[in-house]
Amino acid sequence: MSEHAAAPFRDSLAGLLTEQPALGASFDLLWRQAERAVPAGARASWIGACRDIAQAGLGTACLIAYLRQAPGCASLLGVGPAIALANAAIRIGAVAGSGAALALMAASAKAARLLGSAEAFLDWLGAIERIATLAPDVPTVLLDHTETVLGHLGVRGLETWATSGIRAAGADAEKRRRFFALIDPSARSWLGRGVEDLHFNAVERRMQAYLAALWDCHPTLRAASGSALDLPRRTSFDGALIFVPETYRGVGGERAVALFRAALAHIAAHMRFTRARFPLGTLKPLQVAIVSALEDARVERLAIAEFPGLRPLWLQFHSAAPLGAVTAPGLIARLSRALLDETCHDGHVWVEKGRSLFAERAPGDHDAASIRRIGSLLGNDLGQMRVQFNPRAYVVEPLYRDDNRGIWDFGDASGSPESAPMQEAVRIEAEERGDGHAETSTAEPEPEAGRARALAAVEQEAGVEVARYPEWDYFISRERPDWATVLEYEPPLGRADLVPQIYVRHRGVVDRLSALIRAAKVSRPERLRRQPEGDRLDLEACIAAAVGRRHGEAPDPRVYITIARRGRDLTTLLLLDISQSTADRMHGVGATVLDLEREATALLAHAMEGLGDPFAIRAFCSNGRDEVRYYRVKDFDLPFGSRAQRHLAGLVPGFSTRLGIAIRHAGHELAARRSHRKLLLVVTDGEPSDIDIADRRYLVEDARKAVLGLAHAGIDTFCVGLDAGGDSYLARMFGRRNVLQMDRIERLPERLPTLYLKLTA
Amino acid sequence: MNVRSRAFRTRRLPLTAEPRPPAPRTRGAGGLFDLTGHTHAGRAQDSLAMDLSGYLIEQEPYYRPVGDEIALFEAAYAARMPMMLKGPTGCGKTRFVEYMAWRLRRPLITVACHEDMTASDLVGRFLLDANGTVWHDGPLTLAVRAGAICYLDEIVEARQDTTVVIHPLTDDRRVLPLEKRGEIIPAHPDFELVISYNPGYQSVLKDLKESTKQRFGAIEFTYPAASVEAEIVAHEAGIDRTEAERLVAIAERSRRLRGHGLDEGASTRTLIYAGRLIARGVGLEAACQVALVLPITDDPDIRDALTAAVAASVPG
Numbered sequence A: 001m002s003e004h005a006a007a008p009f010r011d012s013l014a015g016l017l018t019e020q021p022a023l024g025a026s027f028d029l030l031w032r033q034a035e036r037a038v039p040a041g042a043r044a045s046w047i048g049a050c051r052d053i054a055q056a057g058l059g060t061a062c063l064i065a066y067l068r069q070a071p072g073c074a075s076l077l078g079v080g081p082a083i084a085l086a087n088a089a090i091r092i093g094a095v096a097g098s099g100a101a102l103a104l105m106a107a108s109a110k111a112a113r114l115l116g117s118a119e120a121f122l123d124w125l126g127a128i129e130r131i132a133t134l135a136p137d138v139p140t141v142l143l144d145h146t147e148t149v150l151g152h153l154g155v156r157g158l159e160t161w162a163t164s165g166i167r168a169a170g171a172d173a174e175k176r177r178r179f180f181a182l183i184d185p186s187a188r189s190w191l192g193r194g195v196e197d198l199h200f201n202a203v204e205r206r207m208q209a210y211l212a213a214l215w216d217c218h219p220t221l222r223a224a225s226g227s228a229l230d231l232p233r234r235t236s237f238d239g240a241l242i243f244v245p246e247t248y249r250g251v252g253g254e255r256a257v258a259l260f261r262a263a264l265a266h267i268a269a270h271m272r273f274t275r276a277r278f279p280l281g282t283l284k285p286l287q288v289a290i291v292s293a294l295e296d297a298r299v300e301r302l303a304i305a306e307f308p309g310l311r312p313l314w315l316q317f318h319s320a321a322p323l324g325a326v327t328a329p330g331l332i333a334r335l336s337r338a339l340l341d342e343t344c345h346d347g348h349v350w351v352e353k354g355r356s357l358f359a360e361r362a363p364g365d366h367d368a369a370s371i372r373r374i375g376s377l378l379g380n381d382l383g384q385m386r387v388q389f390n391p392r393a394y395v396v397e398p399l400y401r402d403d404n405r406g407i408w409d410f411g412d413a414s415g416s417p418e419s420a421p422m423q424e425a426v427r428i429e430a431e432e433r434g435d436g437h438a439e440t441s442t443a444e445p446e447p448e449a450g451r452a453r454a455l456a457a458v459e460q461e462a463g464v465e466v467a468r469y470p471e472w473d474y475f476i477s478r479e480r481p482d483w484a485t486v487l488e489y490e491p492p493l494g495r496a497d498l499v500p501q502i503y504v505r506h507r508g509v510v511d512r513l514s515a516l517i518r519a520a521k522v523s524r525p526e527r528l529r530r531q532p533e534g535d536r537l538d539l540e541a542c543i544a545a546a547v548g549r550r551h552g553e554a555p556d557p558r559v560y561i562t563i564a565r566r567g568r569d570l571t572t573l574l575l576l577d578i579s580q581s582t583a584d585r586m587h588g589v590g591a592t593v594l595d596l597e598r599e600a601t602a603l604l605a606h607a608m609e610g611l612g613d614p615f616a617i618r619a620f621c622s623n624g625r626d627e628v629r630y631y632r633v634k635d636f637d638l639p640f641g642s643r644a645q646r647h648l649a650g651l652v653p654g655f656s657t658r659l660g661i662a663i664r665h666a667g668h669e670l671a672a673r674r675s676h677r678k679l680l681l682v683v684t685d686g687e688p689s690d691i692d693i694a695d696r697r698y699l700v701e702d703a704r705k706a707v708l709g710l711a712h713a714g715i716d717t718f719c720v721g722l723d724a725g726g727d728s729y730l731a732r733m734f735g736r737r738n739v740l741q742m743d744r745i746e747r748l749p750e751r752l753p754t755l756y757l758k759l760t761a
Numbered sequence B: 001m002n003v004r005s006r007a008f009r010t011r012r013l014p015l016t017a018e019p020r021p022p023a024p025r026t027r028g029a030g031g032l033f034d035l036t037g038h039t040h041a042g043r044a045q046d047s048l049a050m051d052l053s054g055y056l057i058e059q060e061p062y063y064r065p066v067g068d069e070i071a072l073f074e075a076a077y078a079a080r081m082p083m084m085l086k087g088p089t090g091c092g093k094t095r096f097v098e099y100m101a102w103r104l105r106r107p108l109i110t111v112a113c114h115e116d117m118t119a120s121d122l123v124g125r126f127l128l129d130a131n132g133t134v135w136h137d138g139p140l141t142l143a144v145r146a147g148a149i150c151y152l153d154e155i156v157e158a159r160q161d162t163t164v165v166i167h168p169l170t171d172d173r174r175v176l177p178l179e180k181r182g183e184i185i186p187a188h189p190d191f192e193l194v195i196s197y198n199p200g201y202q203s204v205l206k207d208l209k210e211s212t213k214q215r216f217g218a219i220e221f222t223y224p225a226a227s228v229e230a231e232i233v234a235h236e237a238g239i240d241r242t243e244a245e246r247l248v249a250i251a252e253r254s255r256r257l258r259g260h261g262l263d264e265g266a267s268t269r270t271l272i273y274a275g276r277l278i279a280r281g282v283g284l285e286a287a288c289q290v291a292l293v294l295p296i297t298d299d300p301d302i303r304d305a306l307t308a309a310v311a312a313s314v315p316g
Helices: A003-016 A026-037 A040-055 A060-077 A079-096 A098-115 A118-134 A138-144 A146-169 A173-180 A185-193 A200-215 A253-273 A285-306 A310-315 A328-340 A349-359 A367-384 A420-440 A447-460 A498-505 A507-520 A539-550 A593-611 A642-649 A659-671 A696-712 A727-734 A745-760 B002-010 B045-055 B069-078 B093-104 B119-123 B139-146 B160-169 B226-237 B241-256 B268-279 B284-296 B300-313
Strands: A220-224 A236-238 A241-245 A464-473 A478-489 A525-531 A560-565 A570-577 A615-622 A628-634 A677-684 A715-721 A739-741 B083-086 B108-112 B124-129 B132-137 B149-153 B175-178 B183-186 B192-197 B217-220
Touching: A003 A026, A003 A040, A026 A060, A040 A060, A040 A079, A060 A079, A060 A098, A060 A118, A079 A098, A079 A118, A079 A138, A098 A118, A098 A138, A098 A146, A118 A138, A118 A146, A138 A146, A138 A173, A146 A173, A146 A185, A146 A478, A173 A185, A200 A220, A200 A253, A200 B241, A200 B300, A236 A253, A241 A253, A253 A285, A253 A310, A253 B300, A285 A310, A285 A328, A285 A349, A285 A367, A310 A328, A310 B300, A328 A349, A328 A367, A349 A367, A464 A659, A464 A696, A478 A659, A498 A507, A498 A593, A498 A642, A507 A593, A507 A745, A525 A539, A570 A593, A570 A659, A593 A615, A593 A642, A593 A677, A593 A745, A615 A659, A628 A642, A628 A659, A659 A677, A659 A696, A659 A715, A677 A745, A696 A715, A696 A727, A715 A727, A715 A745, A727 A739, B045 B139, B069 B083, B069 B093, B069 B217, B083 B093, B093 B108, B093 B149, B093 B192, B108 B139, B119 B124, B119 B139, B119 B160, B132 B139, B139 B149, B139 B160, B139 B175, B139 B183, B160 B175, B226 B241, B226 B268, B241 B268, B241 B284, B241 B300, B268 B284, B284 B300
Parallel strands: A220 A241, A478 A628, A570 A615, A570 A677, A677 A715, A715 A739, B083 B192, B083 B217, B108 B149, B149 B192
Antiparallel strands: A236 A241, A464 A478, A525 A560, A615 A628, B124 B132, B175 B183
């Protein structure tokens, strides 16, 4: 590279910096870096990018930051990403201000190092740009934590996580700032979730079945969320309660399933074979760790004697090898492996000693005592070897083992001074876990029991949190787990005479309905003539056949009559929208939308009761994602008696319409019913909306996803729309054929029951 | 006597001596217009035993008693008490009836009950032939006339209005009224009615009427104790004892899931199927997957748990 070929570039660059005399000496340094990183052929476009930044009005500080950072990017990833960085900075600066652009420059080198490929880097730029468009104040805060966030989530996870945060905060700028500054605990918790990691909720049911099959044990499993910034999590148990990490960071797919299975099998082995807790006594933390490892090995051996297939399941996670520096946790992990895998040769004196001591335990010896004795011996040896052991940072290896809190009896707080740190660490963790648990307590493993309890509670309190559901974000094409909370309420009791009055007022409709019901009562036996099989002969057909034979024709063989009953096996859930908009009065009618819904419901209930179909009535409204209110007006197994009628009368309009979540919860209820056909009938008066959602499309897409989910579970969903102009979104949510638009809402009370009869005929 | 002989004249009897499944509905083209020209009038009364010989069980079926069920059944038969065999699917109810039929040397007529079964399917019906209508006995009538053991398998599957036709047979009257023919058939002295039912299916819809239940003596069947079950599996599948014991252990694990995602655990029959696959060289895990895991559940979570439980029970 000749000196004079480079000179024009140098001059033009210097020209851009004329306003910065202070740069003076360091300009040479910057130039040399740039010269090294940017090949001669690309230099012109690089200078062009510098010029663009200078002219974008982001201030000279931005240009200097670019000059400092871009060469680093360029040498790591090539010139293309470095130039893309300039363009992205200009666009982000335009929407989010020069501060954001500056932060982007500052974060770019770290991102380039972490991501390591030009493609990922470009994705990262794109993601930041989209985030800036969504919420201009976010990038500045977010980019400060680039290393943490990218390290945990990668590019794909970053965008999901960030949009979660933006949506969670809604319009609250302070909440948003706290989220992206990683002060908000949910931000940290979601950070730990990763995109590809398998969430325990997804496998909880099969794990429950696995434990029941192997050991006939039915513990309560809880997913405990942890912050990504803490120590890695292990399972933990206390009595029949097992805490499982929500995810094992970085473990996904089949391996994660195996890991959850291995972890639970290990705990089940403890529950079966660890007869009594070990008293802490005067053991040092290191000895505690070793005794724990020995006890782990003992229960695993006993379990393997019964289930030989568990050995390979556990062994796949033992990766401790006699390599690297000798540390206490490393040695304990190696000992664990050596005890499980007889074929593994470790070679370390201490490990081999542990193995032989363990093997030589006297058979008659009391297990807990001998384990404890070997543990303290080995602990002393390790102490004499002066290897490092930090009880606060110690995490049991391998991954599937539990934290062993369930096998120790810590006594009261006045333990020995040595054991205090360990104990304290344990206690801190317990507190944290308490928080985490309160935050993400998942549904009870046995839904029936959970529901019964919830029902009992509804009676006393105003609203009870019964479930959390995911919500679909079309923007990132992904579900956000545990996103919205459903609170169940028992509606207030209204006037007892309201519903009977409806029947009086609509006497004509009631009569017509009763006639229709009689006609539709399909459980009545039906005589089918001219059947190929049957109980008795159809004389007319027989005569015709005989006549046919005489004519020499082939007779019609369908000469029987059968009597068939067409059974009706249908369960219906009627879901009413009682958001604030249903308080609107109708022109010329004087009744509110909710009044009409109520009348229609009363008449429909009359019809369904007449047909003997089991049905439930629910109403919903919402106040943000943390408060989706769900009113139980009538339950499946109760008659539509005076109590249910008074509940119906007591419904009052209020709040907004988070339709998708209500549909999911209703679907969950229907799914538990044993019925050939299940029908969810939704009556809504307008587009879904909620106070924390500005994007009109978001809730529509989520409701669509919820309806698809129900269809998957074999539940039909049908919507009666009371908004004459609601064509577009109703059809989008429910499908064109599953929507009935009421052009004249005042006819709803008449139309709804007939619609039901038509739908179910 | 008069009544009986008239009935025989119009009855279509099995014409071959080969064992064949009882066929309550033999319609279709041939059944409807029977043009084969057989005349039933010439049938002698004493040909009866011969005609039912197809239903006689010649070979001793393998049956491993688990308790005193054989003695109980023999006593019940001596008293001609109708019997009900209760128990989960595949635990040996049908095999037990076959064994008892062989032991008592009675023909066995089995009817698998189903939802669409009508009283006519049990009792009989008029069919058309070239010259008019002809009465065709149903399997129950056949057994009543000839003194066979009639075994109504999974009786709850049949509708309740169908099952009431057995009521007059199961009290001290011991008669079968043929309403359509205006005829009452007294039961043959050797006739015995046995029904089976699986209380596991019990739902409000599928349960026996109280009046039906109380006409029967009952023997309860469950899966045999592990060692006995292993013996049965080893014998029936032709595998060695340790292999059979392993299968039985796996079955026990699946039975623990009953009520926790499974309606029924793996039955002895599925174990025998798995064993037969093993006897033909299939690996234990694969055989369990084919015979035991995949058939009993469609629930992916439970299937996964079962597969893992099988894997845990197989030496790695």
